[in-house]
Amino acid sequence: MDESDETLFSGVSHSRTADEVVQQIELLILDGVLRDGDRLPGERELAQSLEVSRPILRDALKELENRGLLVSHHGGGTFVADIIGQVFSQPITDLISRHARATRDYLEYRRELEGLTAELAAQRATATDKALLSRIIADMRRAHDESQAEDELSADVDFHNAVGEAAHNIILLHTMRACYRLLSEGIFFNRKAVFSLPNAREQLLEQHVAIHDAILAGDPASAKAAAQAHIDFVMRAADESARANEWGRIAKLRSIRRDGGRGGRSR
Numbered sequence: 001m002d003e004s005d006e007t008l009f010s011g012v013s014h015s016r017t018a019d020e021v022v023q024q025i026e027l028l029i030l031d032g033v034l035r036d037g038d039r040l041p042g043e044r045e046l047a048q049s050l051e052v053s054r055p056i057l058r059d060a061l062k063e064l065e066n067r068g069l070l071v072s073h074h075g076g077g078t079f080v081a082d083i084i085g086q087v088f089s090q091p092i093t094d095l096i097s098r099h100a101r102a103t104r105d106y107l108e109y110r111r112e113l114e115g116l117t118a119e120l121a122a123q124r125a126t127a128t129d130k131a132l133l134s135r136i137i138a139d140m141r142r143a144h145d146e147s148q149a150e151d152e153l154s155a156d157v158d159f160h161n162a163v164g165e166a167a168h169n170i171i172l173l174h175t176m177r178a179c180y181r182l183l184s185e186g187i188f189f190n191r192k193a194v195f196s197l198p199n200a201r202e203q204l205l206e207q208h209v210a211i212h213d214a215i216l217a218g219d220p221a222s223a224k225a226a227a228q229a230h231i232d233f234v235m236r237a238a239d240e241s242a243r244a245n246e247w248g249r250i251a252k253l254r255s256i257r258r259d260g261g262r263g264g265r266s267r
Helices: 003-007 018-030 043-050 054-066 090-097 102-124 127-145 149-166 170-184 191-195 200-216 220-266
Strands: 070-073 077-080
Touching (some): 043 054, 090 102, 102 149, 102 170, 102 200, 149 200, 191 220
């Protein structure tokens, strides 16, 4: 959090109760303004921004901790809790990661969510939302031109998160953030492998630009179609990557078997 954070928090009403502070911070988390891991301003600064006493602020922060929305580190400050990761529990995440067929189900699920999210974004995106999308596309182009694969992958997730924010639907926002976290952690498939396929990076860039252009044009049908076409491509690319990996594994085993067989015959 930096000096711009002072605009996130506003003075509560004249009654100045802890409940009002709780509600304001809860809404910032709910709306995705405050994200998991964000550090809140220090107690004195936050109390001044909210125009409440420090005892009232402490009561509010304690209640938010009890609700699992904030965590405090002794001497290290107060942070927004990791609430996104809990959308998919650890046991189900581990279960999914052990079964390859879950990849297609994940992408099928994402295809519908991405389409709806892009459709809503085309209807609801503000000037600020559109500026962010354009900035991320510029970062994506730059990373692509400079062959910075890691930066391009990072911009990919940033772009989809920004589309989720532009849809202005809090349920979609948090659901999509959970999906992208699992994607970033490689739970479902190796995005780097998909990027390494011939011409995949060029096609992915074009697909993101198409989604961006449709949203900026305020064209919901085109935005939905572009988002779903993007996931259709990713599904095909993931299948192709998995097949290539399997073919490589089998070829290696055959090679080992042949080498071993020759060794046995030579004796």
